Amino acid sequence: MPAQLIYNSACPALDPADSVGDATRRMLADRVTDLPVVDGEGRLVGMFKLDRLFASLLPKAALLGYGMPDLAFVSDSLGELRAKMREVDDEKVGDFVVRPDHVVHPDTSPLEIVLLLYKGANNIPVVARDSGRLVGMAGDREGRAVLHHAGRRGHGELAGGEQVAVER
Numbered sequence: 001m002p003a004q005l006i007y008n009s010a011c012p013a014l015d016p017a018d019s020v021g022d023a024t025r026r027m028l029a030d031r032v033t034d035l036p037v038v039d040g041e042g043r044l045v046g047m048f049k050l051d052r053l054f055a056s057l058l059p060k061a062a063l064l065g066y067g068m069p070d071l072a073f074v075s076d077s078l079g080e081l082r083a084k085m086r087e088v089d090d091e092k093v094g095d096f097v098v099r100p101d102h103v104v105h106p107d108t109s110p111l112e113i114v115l116l117l118y119k120g121a122n123n124i125p126v127v128a129r130d131s132g133r134l135v136g137m138a139g140d141r142e143g144r145a146v147l148h149h150a151g152r153r154g155h156g157e158l159a160g161g162e163q164v165a166v167e168r
Helices: 020-030 050-057 078-088 110-118 140-148
Strands: 034-038 044-049 124-127 134-138 154-157 163-166
Touching (some): 034 134, 044 050, 050 078, 110 140, 134 140
């Protein structure tokens, strides 16, 4: 089975100049926690990750070293967290970009992708070796769609109607 069958080539991507507010709306609409960020040529710059955004809302002391076991003593309300979120809404996605934990290529074996998923990786960028261009994203949704339809010819459907091709 070619690796291309285990990733979604119709994945959304962000530009480094996009606003954090637009990025979070896109994440909600596409039901994802991480989005790839690409340059004008479509080359992968990095990932905009929800955990990085959440980190910007936390007190700095919670992020140092081993952090704090809890923040029960902090009195931030939901309204205060929303206000902090509004403060970063206009910041640029490029300021939040991180290197992806893993990158795979169109010729990466499906078994290798499943191993990464097993180890907890998700939203893995699929990048062309020669150009560095983003060609898709591999994740648990794609893996489940392909594996569920294993041995059947046709398409596996992902949430939102995206299709993943399935071959025998």
